[in-house]
Amino acid sequence: MLIETLLPLGKVDPGLRAPDQPLDIRTVADQARVVEECGFDGLMTEETKDDPFVIMALAAQATQRINVGTAVTIAFPRSPTLMALSAWTMQKLSAGRFVLGMGPQVRPHIQRRYGMEPHPAGPWMRDYVLAVRAVWDCWQNGTKLDYQGEFYKLDLMVPLFNPGPIEHPEIPVHLAAVNPVMCKVAGEVADGIRPHPVCTPGYIRDVMLEEVRKGAARSGRSLENFSVSMKPLIATAPNEEELQVKMRDARARIAFYASTPAYLSTFEYVGLGELAAEAKLLSRAQDWEALPNLITDDILHQFVVVGTYDVIGKKLAERFGDVVTNCEFSIPVRNQAEKEIMQQLVRDLHAHGEKAKARQTIMGTGA
Numbered sequence: 176m177l178i179e180t181l182l183p184l185g186k187v188d189p190g191l192r193a194p195d196q197p198l199d200i201r202t203v204a205d206q207a208r209v210v211e212e213c214g215f216d217g218l219m220t221e222e223t224k225d226d227p228f229v230i231m232a233l234a235a236q237a238t239q240r241i242n243v244g245t246a247v248t249i250a251f252p253r254s255p256t257l258m259a260l261s262a263w264t265m266q267k268l269s270a271g272r273f274v275l276g277m278g279p280q281v282r283p284h285i286q287r288r289y290g291m292e293p294h295p296a297g298p299w300m301r302d303y304v305l306a307v308r309a310v311w312d313c314w315q316n317g318t319k320l321d322y323q324g325e326f327y328k329l330d331l332m333v334p335l336f337n338p339g340p341i342e343h344p345e346i347p348v349h350l351a352a353v354n355p356v357m358c359k360v361a362g363e364v365a366d367g368i369r370p371h372p373v374c375t376p377g378y379i380r381d382v383m384l385e386e387v388r389k390g391a392a393r394s395g396r397s398l399e400n401f402s403v404s405m406k407p408l409i410a411t412a413p414n415e416e417e418l419q420v421k422m423r424d425a426r427a428r429i430a431f432y433a434s435t436p437a438y439l440s441t442f443e444y445v446g447l448g449e450l451a452a453e454a455k456l457l458s459r460a461q462d463w464e465a466l467p468n469l470i471t472d473d474i475l476h477q478f479v480v481v482g483t484y485d486v487i488g489k490k491l492a493e494r495f496g497d498v499v500t501n502c503e504f505s506i507p508v509r510n511q512a513e514k515e516i517m518q519q520l521v522r523d524l525h526a527h528g529e530k531a532k533a534r535q536t537i538m539g540t541g542a
Contacts, residue, residue: 271343362390
């Protein structure tokens with residue numbers, strides 16, 4: 176077992192807003208304060224419709240204790256030096272509470288949304304992370320910038336563009352991953368991994384973490400503080416009637432993921448390769464109404480943690496407690512009653528984490 180502890184993280188989007196409503200960036204500070212009051216350990220946001228660094232800057236400014244981070248920002252459209260600068264600025268603003276989560280994006284987006292020439296994602300990401308770290312080393316320690324990698328050559332850093340050392344220079348780097356190559360890269364050069372929500376506990380344990388260990392061994396790194404951070408698929412609501420609606424939404428989401436070639440290995444792992452092939456055909460035909468019908472109750476529960484608010488925390492701990500260190504979830508908090516429910520949910524997950532730490536000490540488990 177790589178790591179046993181389970182420590183909850185909160186996520187700003189969709190998180191603390193009314194369901195099916197777009198994120199209002201003007202409310203991020205208020206939402207972040209509620210996350211902190213609920214007892215979460217951190218607040219993450221992804222890169223979709225808003226700049227994640229702007230969102231996290233607002234969250235960091237409004238909070239005192241919780242970590243803030245990107246889960247994830249897309250690496251390759253930004254140069255390593257620009258990414259290094261954004262993370263450096265966030266680390267200064269948050270006084271050492273920032274986590275840089277990065278992802279590669281799939282080939283069509285790299286080519287047709289960002290207008291870039293794609294490369295094999297694993298080697299590209301390895302080079303990218305090492306280049307970012309070389310820039311940080313230059314700024315913090317005065318090391319001459321001379322990074323000569325496979326994809327990046329960096330050897331110019333004049334004083335005008337050098338922000339200099341900061342109080343908390345150790346910025347955790349987490350990589351989004353599904354397939355073995357990226358998992359191995361994370362073990363080799365990163366501080367944590369972010370399994371996709373469609374990854375089952377067995378797939379994380381048997382496939383992903385095994386590759387993480389291989390990557391760490393290749394570079395001679397310890398995995399003692401390595402993080403496995405995940406936002407699982409959940410269907411939850413205050414009562415059974417509303418839960419049924421959430422379950423229907425979850426079926427559609429699983430079917431969409433099944434139709435995406437990048438996630439095929441996770442479905443093949445549980446014997447659902449044929450279902451993924453059928454979902455791909457329906458997706459190509461744009462038959463979106465038929466896609467959710469592929470997901471039976473058994474398949475739903477295989478990928479989704481289902482339960483009302485009063486039990487969802489314990490179910491998350493039971494499902495992911497022995498493979499994930501950080502569990503993220505987004506549940507709206509619109510009134511005091513829902514805030515108290517969220518606080519109890521976080522307490523449930525913290526209690527599981529403390530028990531896992533105790534077991535880890537007694538049993539001598541770990542990296």
